Amino acid sequence: xxxxxxxxxxxxxxxxxxxxxxxxxxxxxxxxxxxxxxxxxxxxxxxxxxxxxxxxxxxxxxxxxxxxxxxxxxxxxxxxxxxxxxxxxxxxxxxxxxxxxxxxxxxxxxxxxxxxxxxxxxxxxxxxxxxxxxxxxxxxxxxxxxxxxxxxxxxxxxxxxxxxxxxxxxxxxxxxxxxxxxxxxxxxxxxxxxxxxxxxxxxxxxxxxxxxxxxxxxxxxxxxxxxxxxxxxxxxxxxxxxxxxxxxxxxxxxxxxxxxxxxxxxxxxxxxxxxxxxxxxxxxxxxxxxxxxxxxxxxxxxxxxxxxxxxxxxxxxxxxxxxxxxxxxxxxxxxxxxxxxxxxxxxxxxxxxxxxxxxxxxxxxxxxxxxxxxxxxxxxxxxxxxxxxxxxxxxxxxxxxxxxxxxxxxxxxxxxxxxxxxxxxxxxxxxxxxxxxxxxxxxxxxxxxxxxxxxxxxx
Ligand SMILES: [Zn+2]
Numbered sequence: 001x002x003x004x005x006x007x008x009x010x011x012x013x014x015x016x017x018x019x020x021x022x023x024x025x026x027x028x029x030x031x032x033x034x035x036x037x038x039x040x041x042x043x044x045x046x047x048x049x050x051x052x053x054x055x056x057x058x059x060x061x062x063x064x065x066x067x068x069x070x071x072x073x074x075x076x077x078x079x080x081x082x083x084x085x086x087x088x089x090x091x092x093x094x095x096x097x098x099x100x101x102x103x104x105x106x107x108x109x110x111x112x113x114x115x116x117x118x119x120x121x122x123x124x125x126x127x128x129x130x131x132x133x134x135x136x137x138x139x140x141x142x143x144x145x146x147x148x149x150x151x152x153x154x155x156x157x158x159x160x161x162x163x164x165x166x167x168x169x170x171x172x173x174x175x176x177x178x179x180x181x182x183x184x185x186x187x188x189x190x191x192x193x194x195x196x197x198x199x200x201x202x203x204x205x206x207x208x209x210x211x212x213x214x215x216x217x218x219x220x221x222x223x224x225x226x227x228x229x230x231x232x233x234x235x236x237x238x239x240x241x242x243x244x245x246x247x248x249x250x251x252x253x254x255x256x257x258x259x260x261x262x263x264x265x266x267x268x269x270x271x272x273x274x275x276x277x278x279x280x281x282x283x284x285x286x287x288x289x290x291x292x293x294x295x296x297x298x299x300x301x302x303x304x305x306x307x308x309x310x311x312x313x314x315x316x317x318x319x320x321x322x323x324x325x326x327x328x329x330x331x332x333x334x335x336x337x338x339x340x341x342x343x344x345x346x347x348x349x350x351x352x353x354x355x356x357x358x359x360x361x362x363x364x365x366x367x368x369x370x371x372x373x374x375x376x377x378x379x380x381x382x383x384x385x386x387x388x389x390x391x392x393x394x395x396x397x398x399x400x401x402x403x404x405x406x407x408x409x410x411x412x413x414x415x416x417x418x419x420x421x422x423x424x425x426x427x428x429x430x431x432x433x434x435x436x437x438x439x440x441x442x443x444x445x446x447x448x449x450x451x452x453x454x455x456x457x458x459x
Contacts (some may be wrong), residue, residue: 006032006431010393011043012053014407018384021408024052029391032202032431037387048426048433050395052411055384056119056427057332057367058374061235061273061294061323064146064283065102065127066231067109068457070328071095083241083303090326093457094127099136099145101453102127106149108450109327111440113155117332117422119392119429120156120378122323124209124235124273126164126180126244128190133178139186140193147204149195152446154434155203158378160235161190162209165214169251170217180211184220188227195229202390203430205379207233212240213248213256219264225264233269233379235294236260240274240305257282266291271377273323276306284307287318292373297338299325307342314369315356321374333415333422334432336366339418361409391431411419 007030015025022039026047029035043049066457073089097105113121127142129135136142136146143159150157164180167173173181191206198204208228213236216224216440225234239245239256241353248256257278259267273294286293295308313320322335340362343352353362375383385393398404398424402414415422427435434440 006391007435008428008431009047010050010053010428011041011047012395014051014411015039015053015385016055018382018386027053027385027393029428029431032391034385034387034389034391035387039139043140050399050426052114052396052424053385053393054117054396055371056394056429057117057371058122058321058378058380059113059118059332060122060271060292060321060374060377061296061325062109062121062327063111063122063125063325064106064123064149064327065094065097066090067327068097068101068105068454070326083305084243084304088135088176094179095131095176096457097127098131099141101194101457102142102145103149103152104425104446104449106146106454107152109330110150110153111443111446113324113330114153114427114429114435114440115424115438116330117394117424117427118155118324118330119152119394119427119434120158120374120380121150122158122160122207122233122235122271122378124160124162124237125215126182126209126211128161128182128186129179131179133181135186138193140190143190143194143419144197147198150203152442153440154301154429154432156378156390156429157203158207158233159194160209160233161187161194162211163187163220164211165220166215166217166377168214169247171435184224184227187224191228191232207235207379210236212236212237212244213252213259214244221264231269233271233377235271235273235377237273238275238434239277240300242277242306242413245277255279255282257286261285261289268292268376271321274300274308276300276304276308278309280312283312283318284316285314287316290319293318294323294375294377295320295335295339296325297335297342298329298331299323301338301342302326305441306347308339310339310343311347311352311356314354319373319376320369321372321377322344322370331421333419334372336363337418340366361413363412363414364409367412391428393428394435395426396423397425400425
């Protein structure tokens with residue numbers, strides 16, 4: 001990619017900067033990074049003009065391959081259908097995906113995510129082995145296929161090779177989980193391979209995933225943490241389902257989040273994905289730990305997981321971000337809307353997504369908070385439109401909002417609550433215009449490859 005495509009300037013009538021909304025903002029990008037940002041500026045020849053410019057959102061939790069089953073699991077097969085029966089269908093899909101189909105699915109998903117206002121995705125990746133359960137010649141083969149899909153789309157990716165060792169608390173993996181089998185050394189080798197290959201790529205970083213407390217025991221967790229570099233993000237599924245909580249209490253004598261906070265030093269590197277089922281003390285302890293709660297409201301609703309205690313958590317100073325998880329509907333505004341509406345339905349109140357005692361725009365608070373938490377979980381440093389940050393943004397036309405002449409936080413309330421999809425016009429990722437006028441330059445080829453891969457998968 002030439003530097004010329006990664007250096008440009010944008011003039012925005014309104015832009016959301018870290019200090020708040022500003023008018024007539026001129027943003028200069030050099031070599032993929034914001035080099036100058038000036039409010040109250042004059043438009044210059046060659047500027048890319050926008051009515052509204054926003055920082056783009058990270059998705060802090062994704063399983064790209066599950067995009068291949070979006071909409072296919074909504075038929076009731078049993079009165080007791082649940083997360084656990086959905087998981088059987090997901091395993092059947094996972095057994096059929098090749099490195100080639102993985103790349104095609106990921107590229108399609110990531111184009112959709114860019115169009116939905118995301119420019120970074122944390123990929124919680126545990127599909128490590130070949131269909132028959134043997135290791136690929138290069139253990140990083142499947143992770144590299146996902147990354148290749150990200151490169152095809154031009155999205156930033158935080159790849160999290162994920163340790164997955166047991167089917168349940170110290171139960172061996174089942175045959176249908178054979179592609180996930182991994183040891184701490186195996187995951188560490190994938191991490192170092194990826195790091196060596198992509199270290200100089202400003203869109204690709206590497207962290208580590210621990211599948212869950214049921215799939216990773218204490219010894220393996222400690223060993224994995226000792227083998228991973230000390231500064232990389234650590235993500236874990238936790239307390240998603242009530243049954244998982246009761247199994248954990250039975251096996252380990254404590255609830256999952258309490259156990260994790262007792263046994264390891266959870267800090268700002270950590271992302272606790274879902275953390276749906278928390279007691280009051282766990283809420284407070286997680287909030288002050290610095291760990292990010294990785295909330296995935298669309299998937300959590302789709303799977304019947306439950307509702308996260310958002311208001312208690314943010315009132316205790318907790319950080320959260322949003323993830324598209326199963327990718328049944330990749331949409332930044334849908335995640336935030338459903339997060340808020342779940343709280344309203346549970347509490348029979350309005351405007352729940354603010355800390356206790358605070359007033360203001362719910363759309364603004366949720367967007368800002370998810371931006372900060374997502375950036376931390378993806379190890380992007382400070383979030384937002386700031387000098388020195390990677391040049392990511394999205395632009396929106398006034399006419400795409402629900403009402404004319406909206407200003408400031410009313411724009412975010414319109415986007416979150418009154419638009420069916422995020423009405424993105426252009427998206428910049430690392431200084432590269434990956435979406436222009438709502439289109440991706442390779443979307444026809446990527447869509448054709450995806451449809452072909454899906455036909456292969458379902459034949
Ligand atoms: Zn997940």
